[in-house]
Amino acid sequence: xxxxxxxxxxxxxxxxxxxxxxxxxxxxxxxxxxxxxxxxxxxxxxxxxxxxxxxxxxxxxxxxxxxxxxxxxxxxxxxxxxxxxxxxxxxxxxxxxxxxxxxxxxxxxxxxxxxxxxxxxxxxxxxxxxxxxxxxxxxxxxxxxxxxxxxxxxxxxxxxxxxxxxxxxxxxxxxxxxxxxxxxxxxxxxxxxxxxxxxxxxxxxxxxxxxxxxxxxxxxxxxxx
Ligand SMILES: [Zn+2]
Numbered sequence: 001x002x003x004x005x006x007x008x009x010x011x012x013x014x015x016x017x018x019x020x021x022x023x024x025x026x027x028x029x030x031x032x033x034x035x036x037x038x039x040x041x042x043x044x045x046x047x048x049x050x051x052x053x054x055x056x057x058x059x060x061x062x063x064x065x066x067x068x069x070x071x072x073x074x075x076x077x078x079x080x081x082x083x084x085x086x087x088x089x090x091x092x093x094x095x096x097x098x099x100x101x102x103x104x105x106x107x108x109x110x111x112x113x114x115x116x117x118x119x120x121x122x123x124x125x126x127x128x129x130x131x132x133x134x135x136x137x138x139x140x141x142x143x144x145x146x147x148x149x150x151x152x153x154x155x156x157x158x159x160x161x162x163x164x165x166x167x168x169x170x171x172x173x174x175x176x177x178x179x180x181x182x183x184x185x186x187x188x189x190x191x192x193x194x195x196x197x198x199x200x201x202x203x204x205x206x207x208x209x210x211x212x213x214x215x216x217x218x219x220x221x222x223x224x225x
Contacts, residue, residue, distance in 0.1 A: 054069055157190070
C-alpha cells in the first residue's frame with residue numbers, strides 16, 4: 001500500500017464512531033473488502049453499545065481482540081477498521097444489522113485484511129465548537145440536494161430551539177445537537193426533533209430534564225395547554 005494517509009483509527013482520543021477523514025480509507029481495502037475468502041464465519045463478540053449507535057466488535061481468542069467499530073448508517077451498516085471505513089450494506093431480512101457487520105469484521109480479520117485496533121476508552125467525544133460545525137457530515141456527499149436538506153433541517157431545528165454541533169447526517173442518523181433552552185448537548189435524530197404532522201416534537205426534549213414545560217409552551221407554539 002502506498003497511501004500517504006494512514007487510516008485514522010479509533011483511539012482513546014477519538015473513541016466515538018466517527019468516519020475516517022477524507023482519503024483515510026485504503027482504496028485497496030475497498031476493493032478487497034468486496035469479497036472475503038472465508039467460507040464460514042469465525043466467532044466474534046459484539047461489545048456494549050457506545051453512545052446510542054455504535055458497537056465495538058471483538059474477534060479472536062477469547063474474543064479479546066478489538067477489531068472494529070460497527071454502526072448503522074441509514075439502512076446500511078458500516079465498519080471502521082484498521083484500514084478505514086467499509087460499508088457492508090443492508091442486512092438480510094430478519095438478520096440484525098450489527099450481526100451482519102460483526103460477521104464481516106470476523107471474516108475480514110480471519111482473512112488478514114484488517115488488524116486489531118488500539119484499545120480505546122469509551123468517553124464522550126468533544127462536540128465541535130459552534131463556529132466549526134460543518135453543514136454536512138463527512139459521510140454525506142456535497143450535493144445540492146443534501147445541502148438544501150441540511151439547510152432546511154437547520155431552519156426547523158432553530159424553530160424548536162435546537163442547533164447542530166456536528167455535520168448534518170440525514171434525518172435518520174444521529175447528530176450532535178444542542179438544546180438552546182438549557183444548553184444540553186447530546187446525540188439526537190433529526191427525525192425526532194422536527195415533530196410530526198404539524199405537531200411540535202416531544203415536550204420531553206432530551207434526557208436529564210430541560211426547562212419547565214410551561215416555559216417550553218410559551219416559546220414554542222403547538223403544544224396542548
Ligand atoms: Zn434543554
